[in-house]
Amino acid sequence: xxxxxxxxxxxxxxxxxxxxxxxxxxxxxxxxxxxxxxxxxxxxxxxxxxxxxxxxxxxxxxxxxxxxxxxxxxxxxxxxxxxxxxxxxxxxxxxxxxxxxxxxxxxxxxxxxxxxxxxxxxxxxxxxxxxxxxxxxxxxxxxxxxxxxxxxxxxxxxxxxxxxxxxxxxxxxxxxxxxxxxxxxxxxxxxxxxxxxxxxxxxxxxxxxxxxxxxxxxxxxxxxxxxxxxxxxxxxxxxxxxxxxxxxxxxxxxxxxxxxxxxxxxxxxxxxxxxxxxxxxxxxxxxxxxxxxxxxxxxxxxxxxxxxxxxxxxxxxxxxxxxxxxxxxxx
Amino acid sequence: xxxxxxxxxxxxxxxxxxxxxxxxxxxxxxxxxxxxxxxxxxxxxxxxxxxxxxxxxxxxxxxxxxxxxxxxxxxxxxxxxxxxxxxxxxxxxxxxxxxxxxxxxxxxxxxxxxxxxxxxxxxxxxxxxxxxxxxxxxxxxxxxxxxxxxxxxxxxxxxxxxxxxxxxxxxxxxxxxxxxxxxxxxxxxxxxxxxxxxxxxxxxxxxxxxxxxxxxxxxxxxxxxxxxxxxxxxxxxxxxxxxxxxxxxxxxxxxxxxxxxxxxxxxxxxxxxxxxxxxxxxxxxxxxxxxxxxxxxxxxxxxxxxxxxxxxxxxxxxxxxxxxxxxxxxxxxxxxxxxxxxxxxxxxxxxxxxxxxxxxxxxxxxxxxxxxxxxxxxxxxxxxxxxxxxxxxxxxxxxxxxxxxxxxx
Ligand SMILES: [Zn+2]
Numbered sequence: 001x002x003x004x005x006x007x008x009x010x011x012x013x014x015x016x017x018x019x020x021x022x023x024x025x026x027x028x029x030x031x032x033x034x035x036x037x038x039x040x041x042x043x044x045x046x047x048x049x050x051x052x053x054x055x056x057x058x059x060x061x062x063x064x065x066x067x068x069x070x071x072x073x074x075x076x077x078x079x080x081x082x083x084x085x086x087x088x089x090x091x092x093x094x095x096x097x098x099x100x101x102x103x104x105x106x107x108x109x110x111x112x113x114x115x116x117x118x119x120x121x122x123x124x125x126x127x128x129x130x131x132x133x134x135x136x137x138x139x140x141x142x143x144x145x146x147x148x149x150x151x152x153x154x155x156x157x158x159x160x161x162x163x164x165x166x167x168x169x170x171x172x173x174x175x176x177x178x179x180x181x182x183x184x185x186x187x188x189x190x191x192x193x194x195x196x197x198x199x200x201x202x203x204x205x206x207x208x209x210x211x212x213x214x215x216x217x218x219x220x221x222x223x224x225x226x227x228x229x230x231x232x233x234x235x236x237x238x239x240x241x242x243x244x245x246x247x248x249x250x251x252x253x254x255x256x257x258x259x260x261x262x263x264x265x266x267x268x269x270x271x272x273x274x275x276x277x278x279x280x281x282x283x284x285x286x287x288x289x290x291x292x293x294x295x296x297x298x299x300x301x302x303x304x305x306x307x308x309x310x311x312x313x314x315x316x317x318x319x320x321x322x323x324x325x326x327x328x329x330x331x
Numbered sequence: 332x333x334x335x336x337x338x339x340x341x342x343x344x345x346x347x348x349x350x351x352x353x354x355x356x357x358x359x360x361x362x363x364x365x366x367x368x369x370x371x372x373x374x375x376x377x378x379x380x381x382x383x384x385x386x387x388x389x390x391x392x393x394x395x396x397x398x399x400x401x402x403x404x405x406x407x408x409x410x411x412x413x414x415x416x417x418x419x420x421x422x423x424x425x426x427x428x429x430x431x432x433x434x435x436x437x438x439x440x441x442x443x444x445x446x447x448x449x450x451x452x453x454x455x456x457x458x459x460x461x462x463x464x465x466x467x468x469x470x471x472x473x474x475x476x477x478x479x480x481x482x483x484x485x486x487x488x489x490x491x492x493x494x495x496x497x498x499x500x501x502x503x504x505x506x507x508x509x510x511x512x513x514x515x516x517x518x519x520x521x522x523x524x525x526x527x528x529x530x531x532x533x534x535x536x537x538x539x540x541x542x543x544x545x546x547x548x549x550x551x552x553x554x555x556x557x558x559x560x561x562x563x564x565x566x567x568x569x570x571x572x573x574x575x576x577x578x579x580x581x582x583x584x585x586x587x588x589x590x591x592x593x594x595x596x597x598x599x600x601x602x603x604x605x606x607x608x609x610x611x612x613x614x615x616x617x618x619x620x621x622x623x624x625x626x627x628x629x630x631x632x633x634x635x636x637x638x639x640x641x642x643x644x645x646x647x648x649x650x651x652x653x654x655x656x657x658x659x660x661x662x663x664x665x666x667x668x669x670x671x672x673x674x675x676x677x678x679x680x681x682x683x684x685x686x687x688x689x690x691x692x693x694x695x696x697x698x699x700x701x702x703x704x705x706x707x708x709x710x711x712x713x714x715x716x717x718x719x720x721x722x723x724x725x726x727x728x729x730x731x732x733x734x735x736x737x738x739x740x
Binding site for chain 1: 343347350352354356357358359401402403404405406407409410411412413414415416419420423437438441442444445448457458459460461462463465509510511512513514550551552557558560561562563564590591594595597598599602607608609610636638640641642643644647
């Protein structure tokens with residue numbers, strides 16, 4: 001759908017291309033849908049007119065100011081038309097245009113059409129050409145202020161940060177997002193991304209992050225994002241999921257306090273899965289415990305996933321029968 | 332074996348509400364709003380059920396009419412999909428085939444003629460006549476032609492040039508751009524491998540490094556992201572898993588983590604799936620998330636423990652689709668309050684198909700007339716159509732690549 005109709009100034013000034021003097025020399029090219037077309041879209045008059053001229057220009061590979069202007073209209077009518085954007089980039093190069101002006105153009109479109117692959121890709125190519133990422137954090141923050149989980153914005157931000165090494169200040173930015181909404185999973189994911197690409201999960205960082213995460217879980221024990229992040233952290237713990245004392249103590253305390261967050265119980269199940277075959281016998285993560293937890297989850301606390309919990313229990317039982325020396329969970 | 336499913340008790344549904352723990356945020360508020368609308372739908376149904384025990388019914392005729400009408404005419408509102416017209420063909424033909432509707436031969440010929448107009452002289456298909464070739468449009472066009480399934484339809488595809496196109500969008504690391512000069516993400520890998528495997532043009536040079544690149548997209552949550560480092564997402568998880576299964580490299584990922592992430596995407600109260608952690612339910616993820624299960628079962632059976640039935644709640648998913656996603660006038664939608672469209676009609680019906688079929692078992696909610704055909708989870712086309720295409724194209728042999736201009740060095 002076009003965004004031009006929302007702009008009242010333009011609608012009054014808008015002239016069809018076939019009525020424009022500067023296009024008199026061009027013969028418009030109709031879309032060749034064949035004799036009995038299917039999935040025919042009932043284009044508005046202005047849409048069809050603009051694309052008739054776009055096809056004409058594309059056919060002749062015209063590189064000109066008016067062709068550049070035409071691609072702007074065509075992209076307004078349909079910002080998802082990748083052929084228009086690709087051609088526009090060729091014209092920009094061909095005319096050696098000031099790309100900073102183009103940044104302003106695309107910024108305006110992104111702010112209106114922020115869930116569109118093509119507009120973000122156009123932005124990315126411009127940044128690659130300019131090698132100037134100075135406005136990107138600001139732009140993505142503007143988009144994320146309206147929709148803090150916008151996938152395209154996050155992807156663009158990650159690309160810029162990684163390509164131009166702009167990690168500084170990112171953890172602080174994430175903190176502000178998480179204090180707005182502790183359930184913003186995109187922000188948790190970004191936290192993982194930053195640490196993974198900067199310090200890495202050293203013992204010290206791991207310890208700090210575990211504290212941070214447990215603190216947040218305590219506040220909202222059914223926030224899956226925080227639990228998933230905790231699992232992500234423990235992928236870097238040599239002992240796996242079940243041997244970090246801070247974590248096991250926290251979980252056992254929470255359980256003892258009567259909390260039955262399905263995510264807490266799920267972590268305990270996976271701890272059992274990890275330890276069920278370990279010799280020693282002093283582990284609290286046994287087959288019996290797994291049975292109890294899986295049954296509670298399947299019948300009381302997480303009934304929608306009853307089949308999964310039954311399956312997990314079967315899997316753990318099977319593993320315990322395989323006896324000692326069997327492989328541990330695959331990470 | 333056919334098993335009749337019964338609705339969840341309304342008391343159980345009511346008990347499944349999201350718990351804010353006195354800590355409301357934007358995410359929880361939006362979630363609670365959706366639950367309220369969905370619960371109202373379920374409450375209403377339980378009342379109607381007292382009069383009509385056949386509920387919930389699948390409105391087969393209305394959906395068929397909506398799809399057949401869309402095949403010839405789409406309103407101005409579809410202008411934004413003017414660069415996705417092969418998709419429009421696929422989104423219509425596929426659900427029709429699951430509904431068992433026979434499209435008239437002349438209509439089929441019109442579709443294949445139209446798609447041949449979308450094929451680029453340099454190989455691959457564009458979003459419309461005269462548009463640049465694009466991987467997603469190519470995927471949709473090939474799928475639509477395979478659904479039509481006639482020799483004439485198969486022969487539309489210039490396989491040699493299609494292979495050239497795939498090599499042109501292939502990147503040095505095994506990932507794929509959506510078009511020459513376009514964005515790179517995991518959709519590219521799936522679309523490329525899907526069309527190459529279906530049309531019998533998949534050769535090792537095409538996928539060197541691809542499996543490893545896809546594996547690097549598995550996030551710490553267990554699902555896959557669009558590119559390495561990003562958040563796990565339903566659409567991308569389907570693409571990643573399917574692509575790996577096509578390459579027979581499913582063993583390279585952490586199955587247990589993927590399974591855990593997938594089952595967690597099913598919403599407690601709604602019964603449908605969300606695309607990402609702490610996001611809202613959406614009918615189209617019934618297929619993106621639901622469709623990943625059958626693929627994952629084959630991997631679990633090989634290395635862990637063979638599932639004996641679906642590992643998600645196929646009953647609750649059917650409830651969501653039948654009670655919350657059907658537009659009375661035909662067509663299906665994301666969630667109550669949203670408008671119907673053919674994208675959601677395609678993927679909700681595909682999701683319904685996945686929920687109803689487990690290997691050779693049938694699990695139907697509502698009257699047995701609700702049954703629809705099963706879908707091939709790799710390609711999301713009926714398995715009989717997939718088989719026929721594979722036989723046809725394999726007979727033609729793999730095109731020879733001369734003058735190697737492979738971009739993987
Ligand atoms: Zn959707």
